[in-house]
Amino acid sequence: MSSPVELQRLAVEIAREAGELAARRRHEGVSIAATKSALADIVTDADREVEALIRDRLAADRPDDGFLGEESGAGVSRSGVTWVVDPIDGTVNYAYGIPAYAVSIAAVEGEPDPASWTALAGAVFSPAVGELFQAARGEGAFLDGRRLTVTDPVSAAGALIATGFGYDPATHAGDLARLMKVMPLARDIRRMGAASLDLAGVAAGRLDGYFERGLHPWDIAAGSLLVLEAGGRVGGIGGRGPGRTMTIAAGPDLFRRLSDVITD
Structure with missing residues (x-):
């Protein structure tokens, strides 16, 4: 199995490519392909196209890995690594032209269940503003090269x-x-x-x-x-x-x- 840093590098590369495709399709105009669980829960043609790009790129680079995507379901892992993907997180924002959407790609070890997996690497790319967040297990989290640290306010109502x-x-x-x-x-x-x-x-x-x-x-x-x-x-x-x-x-x-x- 590749190191978390190598998996992070691949996640970043594909997230950028997928985000650029999503942004192009947003510029060209969005068509709603279907509703899912409720009227507000929509999927666009771009969601499906972007997920297909991510899935194809991962399959070419890491054919033994599993895949769990929002639009195309799961694929079994033979390597122990599964890629968990949201091609366009914030689809309603995306459809309305609100610049708060992202491509989210993560590599996890174990069953693709957040209660039990071990997350190895991840990238969140916001193409509308050009920001790319990335992390590898044990290596810290970064935004465009700047190391990130959470805040922890202790004052009431703060x-x-x-x-x-x-x-x-x-x-x-x-x-x-x-x-x-x-x-x-x-x-x-x-x-x-x-x-x-x-x-x-x-x-x-x-x-x-x-x-x-x-x-x-x-x-x-x-x-x-x-x-x-x-x-x-x-x-x-x-x-x-x-x-x-x-x-x-x-x-x-x-x-x-x-x-x-x-x-x-």
Whole structure:
């Protein structure tokens, strides 16, 4: 198996190429190909084209690795490494021309389940602003060559916290009730619409913390590694790992406080 740094290098190379394709297609005009779980949960033709590019490039370079993508499902790993990919994270932003979307590519070891995998390398590329976040296990997290470090505010009501809401209207009441529990910790709230960029923001110290229910493996694979390598914590509730039930990311102290109020 290649080293995390070698996997990171490949993730960065492909994320840049995929992001440039996504940006070109955005400039040409976006067509919505389908809805998925709910009316707001859309997929564009560009999502599918960008994921196909990523999958083909990975298959050419690392044919024994597995693949788990948002649009094309899973492929079995023979090497122990699986690539977990969101071709365009923030598809609604992308479709509306809001420049908050990203290509997210991660290499993980073990089953492609965030509760049990070991993340090895990841890249989150935001083509609209030209920023590329990257990390390799044990090597730190970086934005365009600058090492990243999470913040960890200790004052009451001093944290800038991001969150998101599910596509299913039936979940919105619970999401809003949870947000009300978090508000006493917050200086303010941000809702950007792209989990990979929220996690990258925590790693970069642009956000103090982030929480969201309902995330999939491809939403968090690369971004979670960025947070961990920047000195933060990522997890769920009740000591469980991150995932569909809940994902929380922050510096160690704020992580504990968020976990306490969300679990309460």
